[in-house]
Amino acid sequence: xxxxxxxxxxxxxxxxxxxxxxxxxxxxxxxxxxxxxxxxxxxxxxxxxxxxxxxxxxxxxxxxxxxxxxxxxxxxxxxxxxxxxxxxxxxxxxxxxx
Amino acid sequence: xxxxxxxxxxxxxxxxxxxxxxxxxxxxxxxxxxxxxxxxxxxxxxxxxxxxxxxxxxxxxxxxxxxxxxxxxxxxxxxxxxxxxxxxxxxxxxxxxxxxxxxxxxxxxxxxxxxxxxxxxxxxxxxxxxxxxxxxxxxxxxxxxxxxxxxxxxxxxxxxxxxxxxxxxxxxxxxxxxxxxxxxxxxxxxxxxxxxxxxxxxxxxxxxxxxxxxxxxxxxxxxxxxxxxxxxxxxxxxxxxxxxxxxxxxxxxxxxxxxxxxxxxxxxxxxxxxxxxxxxxxxxxxxxxxxxxxxxxxxxxxxxxxxxxxxxxxxxxxxxxxxxxxxxxxxxxxxxxxxxxxxxxxxxxxxxxxxxxxxxxxxxxxxxxxxxxxxxxxxxxxxxxxxxxxxxxxxxxxxxxxxxxxxxxxxxxxxxxxxxxxxxxxxxxxxxxxxxxxxxxxxxxxxxxxxxxxxxxxxxxxxxxxxxxxxxxxxxxxxxxxxx
Numbered sequence: 001x002x003x004x005x006x007x008x009x010x011x012x013x014x015x016x017x018x019x020x021x022x023x024x025x026x027x028x029x030x031x032x033x034x035x036x037x038x039x040x041x042x043x044x045x046x047x048x049x050x051x052x053x054x055x056x057x058x059x060x061x062x063x064x065x066x067x068x069x070x071x072x073x074x075x076x077x078x079x080x081x082x083x084x085x086x087x088x089x090x091x092x093x094x095x096x097x098x
Numbered sequence: 099x100x101x102x103x104x105x106x107x108x109x110x111x112x113x114x115x116x117x118x119x120x121x122x123x124x125x126x127x128x129x130x131x132x133x134x135x136x137x138x139x140x141x142x143x144x145x146x147x148x149x150x151x152x153x154x155x156x157x158x159x160x161x162x163x164x165x166x167x168x169x170x171x172x173x174x175x176x177x178x179x180x181x182x183x184x185x186x187x188x189x190x191x192x193x194x195x196x197x198x199x200x201x202x203x204x205x206x207x208x209x210x211x212x213x214x215x216x217x218x219x220x221x222x223x224x225x226x227x228x229x230x231x232x233x234x235x236x237x238x239x240x241x242x243x244x245x246x247x248x249x250x251x252x253x254x255x256x257x258x259x260x261x262x263x264x265x266x267x268x269x270x271x272x273x274x275x276x277x278x279x280x281x282x283x284x285x286x287x288x289x290x291x292x293x294x295x296x297x298x299x300x301x302x303x304x305x306x307x308x309x310x311x312x313x314x315x316x317x318x319x320x321x322x323x324x325x326x327x328x329x330x331x332x333x334x335x336x337x338x339x340x341x342x343x344x345x346x347x348x349x350x351x352x353x354x355x356x357x358x359x360x361x362x363x364x365x366x367x368x369x370x371x372x373x374x375x376x377x378x379x380x381x382x383x384x385x386x387x388x389x390x391x392x393x394x395x396x397x398x399x400x401x402x403x404x405x406x407x408x409x410x411x412x413x414x415x416x417x418x419x420x421x422x423x424x425x426x427x428x429x430x431x432x433x434x435x436x437x438x439x440x441x442x443x444x445x446x447x448x449x450x451x452x453x454x455x456x457x458x459x460x461x462x463x464x465x466x467x468x469x470x471x472x473x474x475x476x477x478x479x480x481x482x483x484x485x486x487x488x489x490x491x492x493x494x495x496x497x498x499x500x501x502x503x504x505x506x507x508x509x510x511x512x513x514x515x516x517x518x519x520x521x522x523x524x525x526x527x528x529x530x531x532x533x534x535x536x537x538x539x540x541x542x543x544x545x546x547x548x549x550x551x552x553x554x555x556x557x558x559x560x561x562x563x564x565x566x567x568x569x570x571x572x573x574x575x576x577x578x579x580x581x582x
Contacts, residue, residue, distance in 0.1 A: 054384060064149070071122075071135045073132075074135075087329035
């Protein structure tokens with residue numbers, strides 16, 4: 001399995017990680033090793049094996065009735081926000097990326 | 099070159115529940131910012147989601163109304179992206195095992211009946227709302243900072259994805275109306291576009307007429323109404339056709355519709371699905387839909403608009419057009435049928451519901467589903483007209499009064515003395531008076547000018563404040579004029 005430095009940069013950007021050039025080289029190598037390791041798993045014959053949807057088997061449809069109850073309230077909700085205004089969280093403007 | 103438009107829609111619909119999809123916070127439009135939030139919908143560490151049973155039921159009902167197949171097994175996945183309105187850093191959505199798929203909706207546009215496939219219906223949680231700070235009405239780019247309200251974060255949504263089966267902006271609008279009506283009939287959503295409980299994105303590409311492969315799609319966002327969706331699509335067809343003619347290609351991107359200026363603006367390059375790095379949400383268990391339960395849901399569906407439309411045409415003898423207007427709203431169709439059940443004639447009731455009632459509702463801006471009068475009162479009013487006790491014209495003012503005061507029409511007619519005058523001894527003096535006052539006109543009539551009679555009838559009507567029975571006045575006036 002190989003991975004290009006462009007792919008590393010791309011996933012870093014998706015994860016909002018700012019990487020230095022030497023880090024990109026380092027992580028490209030490491031990611032290639034991880035992918036190679038995962039590749040071993042893909043060699044297992046899984047014909048006729050149902051995909052595992054959850055680690056707890058045979059448990060499904062766990063729901064709650066549709067009843068509301070009071071939440072934290074605005075004051076508590078924003079209490080730990082670095083910046084707040086009138087019950088809102090205040091965040092820096094979005095970049096052009098949106 | 100001549101091009102064909104290929105259009106597919108994504109419709110996001112807020113489900114009518116009391117609480118959010120994965121927590122018990124209240125779902126409420128217009129609450130103070132962040133009033134309805136908790137650790138789960140704020141994405142605080144250590145909080146765990148628990149699925150709302152009602153939201154699942156609504157999603158399945160909507161899917162059945164859209165003729166979809168409900169999955170045997172369905173699960174939730176995380177859609178990962180960063181934006182301040184998404185506190186968890188991911189949206190809980192569904193990737194490869196949606197609640198339902200392969201549906202079908204029929205839309206009639208003019209002479210064309212178009213079968214529009216529904217690719218899938220899936221459940222997901224909504225994001226919060228951003229208010230941009232900065233110059234008045236700042237755009238994202240001009241904003242200094244943004245304020246975030248997470249009341250909407252975690253509200254249950256279904257996303258309905260259509261196949262790219264639509265071929266014109268008008269077809270797209272009619273399809274949207276059809277879907278909205280279906281959802282309102284099944285009571286899974288209020289579908290209030292003005293409150294954002296129904297939102298639409300359009301995917302549109304052009305291809306030369308006759309070509310079977312697809313062109314490069316563009317996604318249109320920020321469509322505030324079905325009308326603006328239609329306008330935006332029409333604009334986009336023009337824009338893409340020009341690009342194809344001049345440059346031979348269209349850029350795959352997301353564009354923002356500016357309704358005020360009537361143009362679309364490039365927003366960003368369209369994301370690839372893999373960039374969202376979907377993976378199964380380990381905090382949530384799968385949904386397994388028992389076929390017996392699904393059938394019970396199907397049986398519990400109300401009569402849907404198409405079926406009702408057909409029944410109104412077949413058993414009430416309404417025209418397809420009239421039946422379409424009446425069944426576009428379930429509440430209006432209920433009102434209509436209740437009026438007929440209360441004894442009104444099917445055709446007369448249809449005319450009044452589509453005419454006076456709709457006019458009154460539109461003029462007053464009455465909220466959907468609320469009526470200023472009752473089917474019993476309307477039926478009573480129509481019976482008064484039928485029996486000749488009031489004239490058709492008078493009935494219209496009685497209707498207005500009935501809506502304003504909520505009084506029964508017979509009461510209003512009596513208390514205001516609006517009953518039609520059809521008694522000869524009462525009307526004869528008025529006829530004599532009119533003839534005496536208009537000798538010239540009477541002479542014209544006698545000289546063969548038949549139209550003059552209309553003027554004299556009008557005078558009698560005026561003197562009786564419109565209460566005289568026009569047909570009888572006509573008859574008696576003519577008789578009286580022939581006497582000499």
